[in-house]
Amino acid sequence: MAETIVSLKRVTKQFENQMVVDDISLEIHKGEFLTFLGPSGCGKTTILRMISGLETCDSGEVVINGILSNDIPASKRDVNTVFQSYALFPHMNVYDNIAFGLKLKKKNTSIIRDRVEEALDMVKLPGHGERRIQQLSGGQQQRVAIARAIVNEPLILLLDEPLSALDYKLRKEMRLELRQLHRKLGITFVFVTHDQEEALILSDRIVVMNHGKIEQTGKPKEIYEEPENLFVAQFVGESNLFNGEVTHTHGDQMEILVQGVTMRVRNRRGLAVGEKIQILLRPEDMVIQRVSERCNQPCFPGKVEELIYKGTTVDLVIRLDTGKKVFVSEFFNEDAEEIFYGQGEAVGISWIQGWEVVLPHG
Amino acid sequence: MGERFSFKNGAIALIVAWTLIFIMVPNLLVGIVSFLERDAQDIVKPVFTLESYRALFDPVYLKIFGKSFMYSSVTTLITLALGFPFAFILTRTRESLQKPLLLLVIIPFWTSSLIRTYALIIILKANGIINTLLKAAGLIDRPLELLYTDLAVYTGLVYTLLPFMILPLYSALGKLDHSLIEAAFDLGAKPVEVFFRVVLPLSLPGVMAGSIMVFLPAMGLFYVPDLLGGAKSMLLGNLIKNQFLVAGNWPFGSAASIFLTILMLALVFLYFRTMKQFNTSVMEDI
Numbered sequence: 214m215a216e217t218i219v220s221l222k223r224v225t226k227q228f229e230n231q232m233v234v235d236d237i238s239l240e241i242h243k244g245e246f247l248t249f250l251g252p253s254g255c256g257k258t259t260i261l262r263m264i265s266g267l268e269t270c271d272s273g274e275v276v277i278n279g280i281l282s283n284d285i286p287a288s289k290r291d292v293n294t295v296f297q298s299y300a301l302f303p304h305m306n307v308y309d310n311i312a313f314g315l316k317l318k319k320k321n322t323s324i325i326r327d328r329v330e331e332a333l334d335m336v337k338l339p340g341h342g343e344r345r346i347q348q349l350s351g352g353q354q355q356r357v358a359i360a361r362a363i364v365n366e367p368l369i370l371l372l373d374e375p376l377s378a379l380d381y382k383l384r385k386e387m388r389l390e391l392r393q394l395h396r397k398l399g400i401t402f403v404f405v406t407h408d409q410e411e412a413l414i415l416s417d418r419i420v421v422m423n424h425g426k427i428e429q430t431g432k433p434k435e436i437y438e439e440p441e442n443l444f445v446a447q448f449v450g451e452s453n454l455f456n457g458e459v460t461h462t463h464g465d466q467m468e469i470l471v472q473g474v475t476m477r478v479r480n481r482r483g484l485a486v487g488e489k490i491q492i493l494l495r496p497e498d499m500v501i502q503r504v505s506e507r508c509n510q511p512c513f514p515g516k517v518e519e520l521i522y523k524g525t526t527v528d529l530v531i532r533l534d535t536g537k538k539v540f541v542s543e544f545f546n547e548d549a550e551e552i553f554y555g556q557g558e559a560v561g562i563s564w565i566q567g568w569e570v571v572l573p574h575g
Numbered sequence: 576m577g578e579r580f581s582f583k584n585g586a587i588a589l590i591v592a593w594t595l596i597f598i599m600v601p602n603l604l605v606g607i608v609s610f611l612e613r614d615a616q617d618i619v620k621p622v623f624t625l626e627s628y629r630a631l632f633d634p635v636y637l638k639i640f641g642k643s644f645m646y647s648s649v650t651t652l653i654t655l656a657l658g659f660p661f662a663f664i665l666t667r668t669r670e671s672l673q674k675p676l677l678l679l680v681i682i683p684f685w686t687s688s689l690i691r692t693y694a695l696i697i698i699l700k701a702n703g704i705i706n707t708l709l710k711a712a713g714l715i716d717r718p719l720e721l722l723y724t725d726l727a728v729y730t731g732l733v734y735t736l737l738p739f740m741i742l743p744l745y746s747a748l749g750k751l752d753h754s755l756i757e758a759a760f761d762l763g764a765k766p767v768e769v770f771f772r773v774v775l776p777l778s779l780p781g782v783m784a785g786s787i788m789v790f791l792p793a794m795g796l797f798y799v800p801d802l803l804g805g806a807k808s809m810l811l812g813n814l815i816k817n818q819f820l821v822a823g824n825w826p827f828g829s830a831a832s833i834f835l836t837i838l839m840l841a842l843v844f845l846y847f848r849t850m851k852q853f854n855t856s857v858m859e860d861i
Contacts, residue, residue, distance in 0.1 A: 265761055266760075266761075267757050267760065267761065286760070287757075287760040287761050288760050288761075288762075288763045288764055288765060289763075292761075293761060293762065294757075294758070294761045296754050296757070296758055297754075298752070298754050300752065300754040300755050300757065300758035301758075302755060302758070302759075302773060302777075303755075303777070304776045304777055313759070313762050313764075313772075314762035314763050317762065317763045317764055317768060318763060361762070362762075365762065365763070
């Protein structure tokens with residue numbers, strides 16, 4: 214099994230009587246790209262700051278590389294942070310910013326120069342050492358912030374929403390670079406974000422948080438396809454939810470009644486007859502069919518309310534006959550023009566059996 | 576069109592007139608007098624001479640300038656040492672507490688500083704508050720000599736000028752991004768290193784402004800050394816005052832005054848030049 218580099222044991226933190234981090238235990242593996250994902254105020258940044266040493270925990274233990282680190286100050290931890298605002302020193306040029314940590318460690322000048330240049334190459338800013346921070350674009354400042362952290366060769370690199378200040382295109386570019394950097398450096402990355410797409414793309418593992426607690430920990434695929442609860446399902450990706458009830462159980466199978474339609478699904482959680490459930494379906498898992506054609510069961514009848522062309526996909530808003538609104542995302546196929554349904558057209562909604570996620574009603 | 580002669584222009588005209596009459600003209604008069612000869616009867620004789628300026632370089636006066644410079648410099652350093660931590664802590668306290676604490680700094684301004692200096696005499700004198708308390712506590716049997724010492728002069732100068740140091744520092748430190756301090760810690764800096772490598776360089780405009788606002792008045796605050804230092808402490812401010820009120824040598828007093836003004840202009844010029852450099856290299860876009 215993977216070696217543990219950070220271990221949080223029953224860590225809690227309160228700010229002005231509000232539980233920000235509520236009894237969290239977690240192991241971070243050496244070399245992994247771990248992401249804390251959650252809405253603002255869920256405690257993800259506080260956990261990051263506890264690992265960096267910029268925040269102390271009220272109770273519990275923070276163990277870094279086998280050493281109980283609760284009382285070790287930030288300056289003595291082998292951990293570096295890329296701050297959300299970058300926090301580059303405005304009175305120093307790029308070189309001095311990156312060399313800051315090495316100079317404090319009293320490394321000799323030629324070693325510092327080599328390492329800074331190496332770091333600049335790593336973040337694709339060779340020859341930018343003499344630039345002033347104010348001369349750099351947001352993306353470049355971001356790179357300098359990363360270089361300033363990795364130049365110290367930390368055990369763990371902490372990234373606090375580092376991409377949130379960049380525009381969409383740059384953000385996409387930086388995501389790829391962060392992944393490459395992670396592979397190249399081989400050190401542990403701990404990333405904090407509220408952007409589920411970013412988390413899915415970047416991470417080896419995702420920790421979904423809400424109200425200071427961990428909702429689910431798992432690989433991106435697990436988080437997306439097998440959310441453990443409603444919060445995770447709704448926070449990670451768009452989803453359609455249907456209320457239902459278990460009507461029969463047969464071994465690991467069960468029959469459920471949803472929107473007046475009975476269907477057979479797997480019973481993974483050992484639910485009993487009569488239990489209220491919710492089924493979750495991602496828009497891209499939905500299949501839309503013209504009523505004129507045969508509608509595969511289960512089939513929910515409805516009408517097209519809106520059609521949004523997005524290039525690679527066509528998103529539809531369907532109003533079911535029961536009044537419920539459903540989002541459907543169909544991959545756009547240039548040869549198949551039939552995807553352009555007319556507004557108000559009667560359609561049937563179905564999905565590929567087995568792709569639904571059944572959750573007990575929360 | 577009528578708006579051009581509105582309240583705004585009226586206000587500006589008033590300020591310009593005020594400045595001309597009460598600042599420019601007196602200064603001009605001082606300037607003119609400094610080039611004239613002294614006269615026992617009519618104060619000055621309208622005869623051009625550089626005698627007053629030559630007299631400034633008399634060793635006796637040079638010594639006074641040197642001493643004034645020393646007093647002002649030490650006062651500046653003490654207020655800086657006291658004001659910096661105060662201002663820094665102030666910017667880190669809760670928002671709701673900052674205003675009341677600032678008010679405590681400003682309240683003394685509501686009383687004339689001359690009266691506050693007399694209050695200091697009551698505290699410092701031989702049978703004053705400090706000595707009485709120390710004697711009552713049995714720590715001393717003879718009163719300490721506090722009043723009419725350098726210590727008393729420094730106490731007075733620092734006490735009077737401290738707010739002028741705190742306010743610009745508070746404003747500069749308030750603009751300091753706290754994440755820069757955290758970044759420095761994160762990169763391995765000890766508290767002292769954080770202070771000298773990040774906090775101090777970034778609050779330099781406030782340090783400069785505060786130092787000028789303390790240094791210059793300290794040079795001219797004649798009544799503090801007069802009242803607290805006794806006859807021993809003759810500073811530039813006292814010198815100027817004495818030339819006008821006691822010695823009756825207006826030309827020399829004027830020359831000394833012009834000297835002080837030039838010194839002030841030089842410092843302000845230096846300040847703006849540093850600020851300009853600072854502005855283009857540091858403050859921009861943060």
